[in-house]
Amino acid sequence: MNKLKKILSEKPLVVIGATLIIGLILGWAFFGGSGSSQGVEATAEEHAHEAGTLWTCSMHPQIKMEEPGSCPICGMELIPMDDKSGDSEISPDAVVLSASAMKIAEVETTLIEKKAPFKEVVLPGMVKPDERRINELTAHFPGRIEKLFVNFTGQKVRKGQTLATIFSPELVTAQKELFEAIKYKDSNPQFHVASRNKLKLWLFTDTQIDAIEESGEVQFYFKILSPATGTVTKRNISQGDHVKEGMSMFQIIDLRHLWVEFDAYESDIPWIKMGSKVNITLKSIPGKVFKSKITFIDPVLNGNTRTTIIRTELDNKDGKLRPGMFAQASIQSMLTTKGDVLMVPKSAVLWTGKKSVVYIKEDHGETYAFHFREITLGEDTGTHYVVVDGLMAGESVVTNGTFKIDAAAQLKGSPSMMNPSGGEQSLGGHAGMDMGGDGGKKEEKKDAPKKQSSMKIDAKFKAQLSKVVTSYLGLKDAFVDTNVKGAVSKAKAVKAQMSKVDMGLLKGDAHLMWMDMMKPINSNLDKIIASSDVEAQRLAFADLTDGIYSTVKMFKVTGLNVYYQFCPMARDGEGAFWLSKESEIKNPYYGEAMLTCGETKETIK
DSSP states (O other): OOOHHHHHHOOOOHHHHHHHHHHHHHHHHHHHHHHHHHHHHHHHHHHHHHHHHSEEESSTTTOOBBBBOOTTTTTOOOOOOOOOOOGGGGGSSSSSEEHHHHTTOEEEEEEEEEOEEEEEEEEEEEEEEEEEEEEEEEOSEHHHHHHHHOOOOOOOEEETTTEEEEEEEEHHHHHHHHHHHHTTTTTTTTHHHHHHHHHHHHHHHHHHHHHHHOOOOOEEEEEESSSSSSEEEEEEEOOOOOOOOTEEEEEEEEETTEEEEEEEGGGGGGOOTTTEEEEETTTTTEEEEEEEEEEESSSSSTTTTTTEEEEEEEEEETTOOOOTTEEEEEEEEOOOOSSSSSEEEGOOEEETTTTEEEEEEEEEEEEEEEEEEEEEEEEEEESSEEESSSOOOOOOEESSSSSHHHHHHHHTTTOSOOOOOOOOOOOTTTTTTSSSSOOOOOOTTTTTHHHHHHOOOHHHHHHHHHHHHHHHHHHHHHTTTOOOOHHHHHHHHHHHHHHOOOGOOOOOHHHHHHHHHHHHHHHHHHHHHOOHHHHHHHHHHHHHHHHHHOOOOHTTSOOOOOOEETTTTTTTOOEEEEESSSOOOOTTGGGGGGGTEEEEEEEEE
């Protein structure tokens, strides 16, 4: 007992602490603690309600709602939005995704760097004769072919070889005049010179004329000799034929040295220089690569095909190469610039006529913000574009999932490819493309994303629009064939399908949207029907395509399986799109003149 008193007196704090613990334990035992837990839960619920004044989607953080519900994009249940200080740094126009949302949407980015602008230029071409080695053998005096020693084309001959013999009365008379002039050579030398010159005009050499004078006899048959070693590619005479002065008798080509000419498009010309090394392959000689260099670049561009001729030369001593063979050239080229330049992958770029846009990624910790930006592009390297303006080294651009980011920006009302100025989108056509309708930006509404996301489209209406697109594809084929009358007929068919679209199936905003969109579509169809000028028709077709594409995207028509393709040279260099059932490029703006110009920008399924 004395020991206990001693301990208590020495350590009063220990005693006080022990007493408090014992008291709490006894209180919990008697009262059960149920009331206190309910109070904590109630407080947490009130706090959650207070903090949840804004609700968002875990997959699409750009969605912000004042009440709980479902995400208008993916349908997931909304969660209370965390109030993080970092959110204030993100622009309200940005598309914001979490790391998990990026993974689900398969969004990938690439860092912009300065690189040497390198490109492999591949050109189609054909083997041709060297024009400097083509010999046309013509008759220098009239006569009759007495004997022919070359009986078929393709026969090889040597220089000086006898090809035929000819009898010419005019030549017999000229020889007699020469013999008569020899008699008066001393008294009238000019007469002698004139007689010799007459034979020289028929391309007799001095040696041949001297031989005639020495023989003293008139020769009735003269040999036609080959002017060069080569292959007879044309034989225009037969034995017994009468020939006139200037008539072509033979064509002889030396095929031991050949040209290979290639067609280069305008976009390829900056990459091609005189003396550049070329690797040439031919389908007829698989596995073999012929090495050459560029010896000629045609200074004139072909106005119909928009190409220029690039020439190389090859030795053909073994005779394996033949004129007319198809060839392909591969040119490894560097753009002539000072140092490295900024390069952006082609998959990062979205096109809207003249404008090129990308989405820039910003890292904000647990979320990523994507910003719309217009850029200026330079040369095409095949896989990349040279950046002239709009990007800086070190920035990240979206290279996969770009259309998904752009679709989210459109839904949010932020600047996007279809609507660069942001706000509620005008549906008359593509951004920056006048479709002949009522364009312009409408007044922005705060609940625009909610309205668009909740818009329901009747399945029958989508099926009717699908038939319009199918009819449109026939119109596109008519322009591929440059068929003016066919285009008028197909345009009438598209208009007939448009008249069958029942706008009564649409309600509210969707109904108004369709009314706005059908006006420019019908207007451009009328322009095609009324015109007999294929170029005017094609301009209206470009605007029509913009309207058709907008309706397909806005009303979410599926099951089309078409390709959205683009030609940068159409509309006088502004560029124009078209829809196609085939992935193979068949350009409706140039037809056969430039059938394969263009590339696929999107696949609409």
